[in-house]
Amino acid sequence: MARLRRPRRMSTIVAAHGGSGRREQPRSESQPQFAASRESMNFDADPQDEAFRTEVRRFIAALSPEIVRGKPLGYTHSRPEREAWIRALNAQGWLVPHWSRAWGGRDWTAMRRHILHDETCAAGCPEVDRIATDLVGPIIQAFGSAAQQRRYLPGILSGTEFWCQGFSEPQAGSDLSLVGTVARREGERYIVSGRKLWTTQAHLADLMFALVRVKIGNELQQGLSFLLVDMRAGGISTRPVLTLDGGHHVNEVLLEEVSVPRENLIGAEGQGWTYVRALLESERSSAAGIPHTKRDLRRLEEFASSELRHGRTMMDDPVFRAKLEQLRDELHALEFLHLRVLSATERGPRAEALGCVLKFRGAQAYQRVSELMLETLGERSIEYVPDSQRSADEAGVAAAYLFRRSATIAAGTTEIQKNMIAALALEL
Ligand SMILES: Cc1cc2nc3c(=O)[nH]c(=O)nc-3n(C[C@H](O)[C@H](O)[C@H](O)COP(=O)(O)OP(=O)(O)OC[C@H]3O[C@@H](n4cnc5c(N)ncnc54)[C@H](O)[C@@H]3O)c2cc1C
Numbered sequence: 001m002a003r004l005r006r007p008r009r010m011s012t013i014v015a016a017h018g019g020s021g022r023r024e025q026p027r028s029e030s031q032p033q034f035a036a037s038r039e040s041m042n043f044d045a046d047p048q049d050e051a052f053r054t055e056v057r058r059f060i061a062a063l064s065p066e067i068v069r070g071k072p073l074g075y076t077h078s079r080p081e082r083e084a085w086i087r088a089l090n091a092q093g094w095l096v097p098h099w100s101r102a103w104g105g106r107d108w109t110a111m112r113r114h115i116l117h118d119e120t121c122a123a124g125c126p127e128v129d130r131i132a133t134d135l136v137g138p139i140i141q142a143f144g145s146a147a148q149q150r151r152y153l154p155g156i157l158s159g160t161e162f163w164c165q166g167f168s169e170p171q172a173g174s175d176l177s178l179v180g181t182v183a184r185r186e187g188e189r190y191i192v193s194g195r196k197l198w199t200t201q202a203h204l205a206d207l208m209f210a211l212v213r214v215k216i217g218n219e220l221q222q223g224l225s226f227l228l229v230d231m232r233a234g235g236i237s238t239r240p241v242l243t244l245d246g247g248h249h250v251n252e253v254l255l256e257e258v259s260v261p262r263e264n265l266i267g268a269e270g271q272g273w274t275y276v277r278a279l280l281e282s283e284r285s286s287a288a289g290i291p292h293t294k295r296d297l298r299r300l301e302e303f304a305s306s307e308l309r310h311g312r313t314m315m316d317d318p319v320f321r322a323k324l325e326q327l328r329d330e331l332h333a334l335e336f337l338h339l340r341v342l343s344a345t346e347r348g349p350r351a352e353a354l355g356c357v358l359k360f361r362g363a364q365a366y367q368r369v370s371e372l373m374l375e376t377l378g379e380r381s382i383e384y385v386p387d388s389q390r391s392a393d394e395a396g397v398a399a400a401y402l403f404r405r406s407a408t409i410a411a412g413t414t415e416i417q418k419n420m421i422a423a424l425a426l427e428l
Contacts, residue, residue, distance in 0.1 A: 046111070049109075049111050049112065049115060052112055052115055053115050053119060056115060056116055056119040056120070057119060057123075059092060059094075060119065060120065060123045060125065063088055066081075066084065067081070067084045067085055067088055067125075067126075068085070068123060068124070068125050068126075071124050072393045072395065072396050073296070073299060073373075073393045073396035073397060073400050074245070074396030074397075074399045074400040074403070075396065076247070076249075077126035077127065079162065079204050081126045082126040082127065082128065082129065082159070083159040083160070084126075084159075085125055085126040085128065085159075086128050086129065086158075086159030087158065087159050089128065090104070090157050090158065090159070093106065094106075094116060095128060095133065095157060096133050096137065096156075096157065097112065097113055097116075098113060098134075098138070099133075099137060099138065099141060100141050103137075103141060103149070103153050103157075104157060109343070110339050110342035110343035111339060111343075113342065114291075114335075114338065114339055114342065117291045118291045118294065120291075121291035121292055121294070121295050122291070122294070122295050122298070124295075128159075129156070129159070129162050129163060129201075130286055131162075131163045131164060131165055131200065131201065131205075132156040132161070132162065132163040133156060134282050134283070134286055135163075135165060135209075135279050135282060135283060136152075136156075136163050136165075136209045136228075136279075137153060137156050138278070138279070138282070139209070139226070139266060139275050139276075139278075139279055140152050140153060140266065141153070142275075142278075143226075143266050143267045143275050144266050144267075145263075147263070148228075148263075148264075148266070152207070152228070155206070155207075160206075161206040161207055162201065162204050162205045162206055162207075163205055163206070163207050163208065163209065164199050164200060164201050164202040164204075164205035164207075164208045164231070164251075164253075165199065165200065165208070165209060166181075166196040166199055166202075166208045166209065166210035166211070166229070166253060167179070167196075167210070167211050167276075168196065168197050168198045168199070169181065169194065169195055169196055169197055170195060170197050173197075173198070174412070174413060174415075174416050176211060176224070176273075176276075177224075179211045179212070179213060179224055180194060180213070181193070181194025181195070181196065181210065181211070181212045181213065181255065182194060182212065182213055182214075182215050182220065183212040183213065183214050183215065183225065183227060183260070184214075184215045185214060185215065185216045185262070188261065188262050188263075189259050189260060189261055189262060190212075190214070190227065190259075190260045190261075190262060190264075190265075191257050191258070191259055191260075192210075192212060192227070192229065192235075192255050192257075192258040192259075192260055193255055193256055193257055193258070194212065194255050195252065195253070195254055195255070196208075196210065196252070196253040196255070197241070197252050197253075198241065198250045198251075198410075199238075199250060199251045199252070199253050200249060200250050200251075200410075201249070202231070202238050202250075202251040202253050203238050203240065203248065203251055205231050206230070206231055206232065207228060207229065207230060207231060208228070208229045208231055208253070209226065209227070209228055209229075209266075210226075210227050210228075210229050210255075211224045211225070211226065211227075211272055211276070212224065212225050212227050212272075213225065214269045214270065221269060221270045222270070223269075223270030223271060223272065223273065224270070224272035224273050224276075225265060225269050225270060225271070225272045226265070226266040226267065226271075226272035226275050226276065227260060227264055227265055227266070228260075228264040228265075228266065229255070229258065229260055229264065230260075233258050233259065233260065234258070234259070235255060235256040235257050235258040235259070236253065236254070236255055236256075236258055237253070237254045237256075238251050238252070238253050238254075239251060239252045239253075239254070243402075243403055243406060244402040244403060244405055244406070245398075245399040245400070245402040245403040246399070247399065247403060249403070280411075280412070281347075281352060281355050283411045283412075284355045284356065284358065284359035284411055284412060284417075285338065285341050285342065285355055285358060285359070286411075287359055287362070287363065287407070287410060287411035287412075288334070288338060288358045288359050288361075288362025288363065288366075289362055289363070289366045289407065290331070290334055290335055290338045290362055290365075292366060293331055293334075293362070293365050293366045293369050294331060294335070296366075296369045296370065296373070296400075297327065297328060297331060297369055299373070299393060300324065300369055300372055300373050300376065301315070301324070303373060303376045303377060303393075303394075304320065304324065304372075304376050307376050307377065309378075314376050320372075320375070320376075323372060324372060327365065327368050327369060327372065330361070330365055330368075331365055334358065334361055334362055334365060337354065337357065337358050337361075338358060338362070340354065341354055341355050341358050349424040349425065350424065350425055352420070352424050353420065353421045353424040353425035354425075356412075356417040356418075356420045356421050356424070357417070357421060359411065359412060359417050360408065360414040360417040360418065363407035363408045363414070364407075364408065364414075366404055366407045367404045367405070367407055367408065370397065370400045370401040370404050371401065373397045373400070373401070374397055374398065374401050377394055377397055380394060381394060381397040381398045381401075382398055
């Protein structure tokens with residue numbers, strides 16, 4: 001008989017991958033806003049927003065096809081393609097509108113940021129390095145020294161330095177309080193040893209921001225520290241971890257006696273979790289993948305309008321159509337939720353809980369759209385069926401379906417999001 005696992009105590013989600021689980025005070029003015037802006041919640045179509053949408057479309061259309069070329073479903077842009085896109089966006093002043101003005105921020109509304117992401121995604125533009133622009137960049141601005149800002153932010157803006165996030169380990173994923181990577185303090189350096197797992201794009205990254213535990217003499221600190229590590233340093237080896245689709249997206253990173261200057265520590269030793277909490281909120285919002293699901297819904301509608309089953313298109317099948325309409329309605333609601341989360345005027349338990357709802361429902365919608373694509377194409381979506389007539393998009397359907405099983409795990413699992421909603425919003 002299967003044994004039921006005793007639920008972990010609430011204290012274990014205090015350091016959960018995806019949030020704090022603690023009651024928070026509203027954010028003070030001096031704290032970073034990350035992806036949030038201060039605006040009232042009015043999502044009616046505004047002529048200025050529509051004009052901006054047109055401007056974005058013109059901008060994309062004017063770029064050379066080397067930078068923007070719609071790629072088939074499941075295509076992973078190469079690093080040079082992404083670098084060219086980052087440079088083009090930065091030259092236009094649109095790479096980091098949510099950053100502080102001193103570093104290129106634009107004080108945009110949530111709607112503007114949403115429109116830019118929506119349009120670039122719909123056009124099949126490469127992804128910028130969101131790990132850099134949305135996660136570590138704001139942390140360095142808010143908590144890094146002036147020297148750290150001068151050293152690291154220009155590389156993000158020019159696209160010359162890519163980042164990876166070294167939080168998860170074999171024994172620490174949902175519960176990051178179990179991080180075991182040790183940074184032994186020796187004079188002006190830390191000697192870092194440990195093993196990071198599931199590290200997205202570590203094989204492409206120049207730098208990693210890592211959660212570590214500082215050791216001074218024989219004493220291991222309880223609190224986590226936030227350390228910037230050069231991936232080219234001696235003692236670092238990266239091994240691919242292939243995902244269900246057979247793709248190389250994530251890695252195992254071994255750190256063996258890696259020497260890191262003490263000046264690479266962000267803020268104070270043992271205070272890493274304070275800096276990470278806002279980062280995880282931003283990560284959740286990004287991981288919901290709403291613009292990607294919208295783009296794929298359009299592809300699904302194209303497939304369903306041409307794919308014949310029992311003498312009629314899938315779109316004319318009322319049962320299939322009902323499923324599609326349900327997904328479209330869900331996505332519409334999620335888009336508003338996304339805007340609501342992005343434009344939250346105050347932080348606090350309820351706002352954080354909304355981000356958790358967005359993350360897990362968004363990830364489910366992202367999976368659902370590829371399930372319906374699979375259903376539409378049937379056996380034609382299975383890779384090993386030899387069929388020279390298949391379009392490149394169709395060929396990517398099975399791989400996308402398989403990879404997206406991870407969407408409800410990455411950036412905090414669905415179970416963890418539900419635990420957090422229970423604690424933060426329902427006070428259970
Ligand atoms: C594609 C992908 C990319 C990723 N990229 C990165 C990255 O770049 N950097 C990084 O640091 N990490 C990354 N991760 C790791 C990711 O954050 C973790 O996989 C995730 O937080 C879950 O941790 P875990 O894998 O250790 O699972 P575990 O924490 O071991 O969980 C195993 C199962 O137990 C459940 N569970 C755990 N605790 C509880 C609880 N308290 N209550 C109820 N259920 C619970 C979980 O929901 C899950 O179903 C990535 C993961 C994936 C799949």
